[in-house]
Structure formats: structure tokens, C-alpha cells
Amino acid sequence: MSQYWSSLVHTLTPYVPGEQPKVNNLIKLNTNENPYPPSDYVLDAIKKATDDKLKLYPDPNADVLKKRIADYHNVDANQVFVGNGSDEVLAHAFQALLKQEKPLLFPDITYSFYPVYCGLYGIDYQTVPLNDEFEIQVADYSQECGAIIFPNPNAPTGRLLELDEIEVLLQSHTQQVVLIDEAYVDFGGQSAISLVNKYPNLLVTQTLSKSRSLAGLRVGFAVGHADLIEGLERVKNSFNSYPLDRLAIYGAVASFDDEQSFQESCKSVINTREELNAKLLELGFKVLPSAANFVFATHPQFKAVEIAAKLREKSIIVRYFNKPRIDQFLRITIGNDTENQALCVALEAIIKG
Amino acid sequence: MSQYWSSLVHTLTPYVPGEQPKVNNLIKLNTNENPYPPSDYVLDAIKKATDDKLKLYPDPNADVLKKRIADYHNVDANQVFVGNGSDEVLAHAFQALLKQEKPLLFPDITYSFYPVYCGLYGIDYQTVPLNDEFEIQVADYSQECGAIIFPNPNAPTGRLLELDEIEVLLQSHTQQVVLIDEAYVDFGGQSAISLVNKYPNLLVTQTLSKSRSLAGLRVGFAVGHADLIEGLERVKNSFNSYPLDRLAIYGAVASFDDEQSFQESCKSVINTREELNAKLLELGFKVLPSAANFVFATHPQFKAVEIAAKLREKSIIVRYFNKPRIDQFLRITIGNDTENQALCVALEAIIKG
Structure with missing residues (x-):
């Protein structure tokens, strides 16, 4: 707060982007980046x-x-x-x-x-x-x-x-x-x-x-x-x-x-999304049909915020929104094969105890 | 003009940056870029x-x-x-x-x-x-x-x-x-x-x-x-x-x-600026004292817009502003030694005929 701000600045509620963590070895599935590097x-x-x-x-x-x-x-x-x-x-x-x-x-x-x-x-x-x-x-x-x-x-x-x-x-x-x-x-x-x-x-x-x-x-x-x-x-x-x-x-x-690299990486993301979908369904999640490089999923028995916290303990970050209608959902970015397998293992451990 | 524009857009007078010509072999002294490349x-x-x-x-x-x-x-x-x-x-x-x-x-x-x-x-x-x-x-x-x-x-x-x-x-x-x-x-x-x-x-x-x-x-x-x-x-x-x-x-x-490259390139620009200053004075220009990487100069006998046009014919671009108080001035970015010599030769030819 400052006397030098324009009146507008006092009214703003800035956007908060997903975390860009500064530590390594995290599996980062929170900001919908592509798991494959540029060619x-x-x-x-x-x-x-x-x-x-x-x-x-x-x-x-x-x-x-x-x-x-x-x-x-x-x-x-x-x-x-x-x-x-x-x-x-x-x-x-x-x-x-x-x-x-x-x-x-x-x-x-x-x-x-x-x-x-x-x-x-x-x-x-x-x-x-x-x-x-x-x-x-x-x-x-x-x-x-x-x-x-x-x-x-x-x-x-x-x-x-x-x-x-x-x-x-x-x-x-x-x-x-x-x-x-x-x-x-x-x-x-x-x-x-x-x-x-x-x-x-x-x-x-x-x-x-x-x-x-x-x-x-x-x-x-x-x-x-x-x-x-x-x-x-x-x-x-x-x-x-x-x-x-x-x-x-x-x-x-x-x-x-x-064009070739672009098409290949899109295809890989789509394939992995369908694999993740199947696993999430197997674990009892409800998953919205996704045409994106992420899935939006909710579990009837587990609080989304708690799943997110437990994933974080296992060094996997997903996005949780504390907002009406979607506060029981997690948005999970599609990772590469290794990341996806680690995610599936972690979710299985959380859900099946 | 479009019915879909916000009312603001209709009122805007956008900024016009100095030309970035798409042809090569021009001596570009119009947008105050540094004549020396990054290190x-x-x-x-x-x-x-x-x-x-x-x-x-x-x-x-x-x-x-x-x-x-x-x-x-x-x-x-x-x-x-x-x-x-x-x-x-x-x-x-x-x-x-x-x-x-x-x-x-x-x-x-x-x-x-x-x-x-x-x-x-x-x-x-x-x-x-x-x-x-x-x-x-x-x-x-x-x-x-x-x-x-x-x-x-x-x-x-x-x-x-x-x-x-x-x-x-x-x-x-x-x-x-x-x-x-x-x-x-x-x-x-x-x-x-x-x-x-x-x-x-x-x-x-x-x-x-x-x-x-x-x-x-x-x-x-x-x-x-x-x-x-x-x-x-x-x-x-x-x-x-x-x-x-x-x-x-x-x-x-x-x-x-x-730091070293930075200091050296600033020093070179300043040296060239003083050389250009001296030449402009010799040719009868009035030059404002400059602490920048350009000089602002006017000639009592020649129209600035015409000098700019003649320099352009010789593949040298400088900046001319068609604005009150400064429409008899040219803003000339400091080039490297070769560019500065070409500029001095061109100006001498224009002024001395």
C-alpha cells in the first residue's frame, strides 16, 4: 500500500500463476507445460x-x-x-x-x-x-x-x-x-x-x-x-x-x-492422457473427458486438497483450486512416461493406503 | 475502423518507432541502437x-x-x-x-x-x-x-x-x-x-x-x-x-x-560522439551538448528534412521529427568508426556540395 499508487492499483487482485518451484527433482504437473522439450x-x-x-x-x-x-x-x-x-x-x-x-x-x-x-x-x-x-x-x-x-x-x-x-x-x-x-x-x-x-x-x-x-x-x-x-x-x-x-x-x-516433432509430441501427450485416465478410473476417480494436456479429476472418498498435499510429500505437484464447484477436483498436467508412472504409483498408494 | 473495437481504440494515436529497414547495407543511425554487438x-x-x-x-x-x-x-x-x-x-x-x-x-x-x-x-x-x-x-x-x-x-x-x-x-x-x-x-x-x-x-x-x-x-x-x-x-x-x-x-x-565489455563499448561510443561533434561543428552545424549515444543537430543553411533525405540516398538513415521547435533538427545515433566516417564524408558532401 502506498500513497503513490494510482487509485486503480488499490483495487487490483492480481493473477497468481502456478508455482514454479526452485528445487529440482520435483515432478511438476501443475502448470500444463509440455513434458517433451522443444526439438x-x-x-x-x-x-x-x-x-x-x-x-x-x-x-x-x-x-x-x-x-x-x-x-x-x-x-x-x-x-x-x-x-x-x-x-x-x-x-x-x-x-x-x-x-x-x-x-x-x-x-x-x-x-x-x-x-x-x-x-x-x-x-x-x-x-x-x-x-x-x-x-x-x-x-x-x-x-x-x-x-x-x-x-x-x-x-x-x-x-x-x-x-x-x-x-x-x-x-x-x-x-x-x-x-x-x-x-x-x-x-x-x-x-x-x-x-x-x-x-x-x-x-x-x-x-x-x-x-x-x-x-x-x-x-x-x-x-x-x-x-x-x-x-x-x-x-x-x-x-x-x-x-x-x-x-x-x-x-x-x-x-x-x-511439423513432425510437433505432431509426435502432441500424440505422445494424448496417449499418456488416456493411460492416466484409465488408471484414475481404476482408482475410483471421476474424470472429466479431456481434450487438453491435463485431466480434471475428483475422488468420492478423498478430499482433493489432501490428495494434493500427499502427492507433494512424494515430490509431485498438481494444481488445486480452492474455489466453489471445483474444490474437490485436481488438475493434473500430463507428464512423460516416467512422470506418469510415478504419479500412478503415488496415487495408488494414497488411494489404496 | 471496426464496430467491434472498444471505444478507447478509436481514440488512440499509437507510437511510431523508428524504421527497422529490411534491406541490408544501410547505415542505420535512426533508432539509437549500440553500434557494438553484445559480448x-x-x-x-x-x-x-x-x-x-x-x-x-x-x-x-x-x-x-x-x-x-x-x-x-x-x-x-x-x-x-x-x-x-x-x-x-x-x-x-x-x-x-x-x-x-x-x-x-x-x-x-x-x-x-x-x-x-x-x-x-x-x-x-x-x-x-x-x-x-x-x-x-x-x-x-x-x-x-x-x-x-x-x-x-x-x-x-x-x-x-x-x-x-x-x-x-x-x-x-x-x-x-x-x-x-x-x-x-x-x-x-x-x-x-x-x-x-x-x-x-x-x-x-x-x-x-x-x-x-x-x-x-x-x-x-x-x-x-x-x-x-x-x-x-x-x-x-x-x-x-x-x-x-x-x-x-x-x-x-x-x-x-x-562489466569490462560494457564499459569499453560505452567509452567507444562516447569517443565517437565527440569526434562526430567536432566534425558537425566544422561543417557549420549547431549541436546540443549530448550525454547520450546520439547527437541532436541543426544547420542554419540547410533544411533538416532535406539533409535526412540526401543521407538516405547515400544509404544512411537518421531520425527526423516533423514537430514544432525541432523540425530543423536531426537526431543522429552514434555508429561505429566505419559508420561514423561514412556519415562524416556524406555530410561533408551534402553541406559543401
Whole structure:
């Protein structure tokens, strides 16, 4: 608290990211990182870009990256916006597109950064309850609103909304921006990017932090109608002209060039998710159907917070949210085979005593 | 223009950074980059950090970098804030500290991003004219205000305000934050960081983009009282939890470890600046005394815009601002010896015909 703060600062409730522990030998299944490292191709591209040109500012528009993403997703380069992680892309989208006179709608159970952005930008919002199976019901969004946002698959539930449902939503909200936050889509969903040329009110965000194993590089992007992208650019150019550094630009480009490694790591994560699912069911957990690189699970006989604490004693960290409706659930990131086996052994010991 | 933009977006006048040309063989003296590359020590540290750990999120608090900066500047780590370039640090400072009920004061001739931030955050501001020699006069700031910001040395003038003058300002504005933006201080000024433990209303920002040759890496920081830093952290954690990627963190740490290269490159820039000064005077230019890695010069017989155009024909880019009071000036970044000689030859040809 300080007399020098703006009045806004006193009202903020900042986002709290999952723990990044500073000790080694922990099995870290709490922040939905990819268990597989970036490919040598990507690492080599970054090392190659680590040269004398670091003395120069990066291209403020990151044209080479925008073009690569545009080619990958079959859109024009002016339909692509890039930022320092999809969190930055989302922040600009809240200010540029989601702040409207009428309230923003998002699910009651969703990415907990959304209400934080609303606090930062003074955006009125209304949450829409998921149904009892933690599904988004498109019909529930048929109400007065300024814009709509949700992750697909949703977080922390992992549940996917099919594209035809998203089209229904877009068609019934032609006057509002609908932002689909696809941080996890590569692990089992179909991207709504295929719809951006049909719906000028659709903005899709993705990140290289999850499926592309580059959380440490901080790159996210948005795809939509060029007018929506221009709105984002105007805010970005009023905030920080050069959001992506040289190494992030070239590392990200390389990631899109290396399709094989990307597909293989997604496939491995999906396979391990199904193995974990089966084990959790065997141990009596209820597990929501997940299209993401995590599962959301609850056990009828054990308190989630206590399972999390016992896993922590065994050097395994998972994410627990002390929030209404989900305080009996654990969100468990999919690890590699070794990590998953250690998790399964630990859970078996906890559940079966 | 789009019906989907927030009302704010329609009002923005984004910042326009200096050109980053995509052709080679240009002598680029327009964006105040360092003519000397980062040292091998720094490049090697970045390459070493380019490893499997890029799959993980970086430390959201960049503790290792904050501690390194704190040690370097003899302050505590909780007095240091880091961001994705000092532009991001400044953006957060405008929202967290400089947005007050009374207007923000800054010079009429200064970093042209300041009014842009004011537009982004709805901050009322008042400009204070520099005197006829383009100096900041502390007495001119003795007026009702919510906060004060200026670069020292100022940009694009290069003129330095001495620390005793800054102390006068701090003492006469104990109820207001005074932000000193020291992007260029290492080229001839004394940092006000030495004053932060004496004045709880002082925030100092610096960047690694200029004197540390790392514009392409995007790292800036602020030093001040822990309460001011906490205000910045609250905004940052409501915007983007992980503003610095892994490579930026480790590259920046290495830069502070390699004091010798840093000092040598600053010294070379200063020497070249004095050589350029002498040449400009010989050619009839008026040159403002510069403590930065650029000079601000005007010629009584030649239009600045025409000199800039003729230099461009000779593949040399300098910065021209089409703005009141300074539209007869050129801002010329200090290059390396080869670049400086080419510039001097080109200017001589233009001026002497």
C-alpha cells in the first residue's frame, strides 16, 4: 500500500500463476507445460539467431513470424497478431475488443485470469454457469452482452466444445466479438481458425507454450478478421512497440517449420492422457473427458486438497483450486512416461493406503 | 475502423518507432541502437540457456535477474522491477503510478511515447517547455501536478540534468512520483538510482537496449522504493505473469556480469560522439551538448528534412521529427568508426556540395 499508487492499483487482485518451484527433482504437473522439450531444430534456430544482431531492435511487427503463422493456418498475414505469450495477446484483446458497454460473458469455471483482466481495464462481466457435467451450453449465452470469451477446450475442466456449437454461438452474436482461447486445442480439438474468414466477429488465440513446448520463450498469437487484428495492433503500439524479442521470433518460426516433432509430441501427450485416465478410473476417480494436456479429476472418498498435499510429500505437484464447484477436483498436467508412472504409483498408494 | 473495437481504440494515436529497414547495407543511425554487438560472454550465456527447459514457464518474478541488478546497483531485490523492454516498464508505471487526479508533467520536447501512454490510460497531462537551449529547468515544474516524468539525458535532445537539480525537484515534490527515464544515462550521466533510498517518491527506469547492446532481447527495469515496485508488480501480475522469457533473463544476467565489455563499448561510443561533434561543428552545424549515444543537430543553411533525405540516398538513415521547435533538427545515433566516417564524408558532401 502506498500513497503513490494510482487509485486503480488499490483495487487490483492480481493473477497468481502456478508455482514454479526452485528445487529440482520435483515432478511438476501443475502448470500444463509440455513434458517433451522443444526439438533440436527449434533450439538450433534460436542459437543461430543469438548473434550480433541482438544489438538491433527486433522487427516491431515480427513480419516473418506473422507470415509463417498465416501460411500454416491458411490466412493472410494481416489476420495474425503476435504477442509476448497469449496472456499478453489476451490482455490487449480485453482492452481493445472485449471492453464494451454491455457486460462480457464467460463461464463461471474458466481461466482465472479473465476476471483479473476485467479488473485491470474496468470491464463489466457476468459469468455463465457450466452445466452439471461442466460443459459450456451455447444456449446459456443467449443474453444481452458486449462480448464473449472462453477457452476451448475449457480450463481447468479440459472439456471441448465442438465447432458446430461455436458456429451457432457466432451466428447468434453477430454484433459481438466472440474470443475462443485455444491454448490447449492441439491436444484433441479442432481449431476455430478455420472459421475466421466466415465470421468477422471471431477472434481465436493460441500459444506456443503448451503443444509447442515453448513456455519459456513467451509467444502467443491471435487470428481473426484484419479489422480485429488492427484493433489489437493499435493497443499494442500504444503499449510496447517491440513485444517479441529476436530469439522468440526465430524460435517460433522454427517451431512451425518442424511439423513432425510437433505432431509426435502432441500424440505422445494424448496417449499418456488416456493411460492416466484409465488408471484414475481404476482408482475410483471421476474424470472429466479431456481434450487438453491435463485431466480434471475428483475422488468420492478423498478430499482433493489432501490428495494434493500427499502427492507433494512424494515430490509431485498438481494444481488445486480452492474455489466453489471445483474444490474437490485436481488438475493434473500430463507428464512423460516416467512422470506418469510415478504419479500412478503415488496415487495408488494414497488411494489404496 | 471496426464496430467491434472498444471505444478507447478509436481514440488512440499509437507510437511510431523508428524504421527497422529490411534491406541490408544501410547505415542505420535512426533508432539509437549500440553500434557494438553484445559480448561473446553474453551470447554464450543465451546459447547455454537455449535448452530443454524452454518447455517450462520462466520464473514469473525473474528473481535471478532482479538479484543481479540489485547487487549491481546496491539496492535490495524488492526494489527492482523487470519488464519486456523499458517501454513495458514505463507502460506499467504510467498506469500504476503516474495516473493521478492532477495532471502528469513532462517536457514539451521529449520521448514521444509519453503522450501515447497517457492516451492509453486516460491520463491528463501538461507539457512544460524546455528553455531556448532545450534544457529542463527544474523551477518550471513548480506547479500543481500528479506526477513528473522525463528522460535523463532527455531524448531526442541528449541534454543532461545534473543530479543536484534532480534532488531539488524531488524535495519540492515529496507528494508526487518523479520518474527519471535513464535509457541513455550510461553514455555520460550519473544515475539517480543512487538517490532511491533517500527519496521514496523516486522511480528510475533503465534499459539493456542501448548501452548494453541488447535491443533485440527486450529487457528493461525500474529501481525505487519497494512500495513503488509493488505497485508495478500488481499491474504486471494483472497483465502478463511472465513478461521475460528464459533467454532474456539469462542474457540480461550475463550482461551485468561482463562489466569490462560494457564499459569499453560505452567509452567507444562516447569517443565517437565527440569526434562526430567536432566534425558537425566544422561543417557549420549547431549541436546540443549530448550525454547520450546520439547527437541532436541543426544547420542554419540547410533544411533538416532535406539533409535526412540526401543521407538516405547515400544509404544512411537518421531520425527526423516533423514537430514544432525541432523540425530543423536531426537526431543522429552514434555508429561505429566505419559508420561514423561514412556519415562524416556524406555530410561533408551534402553541406559543401
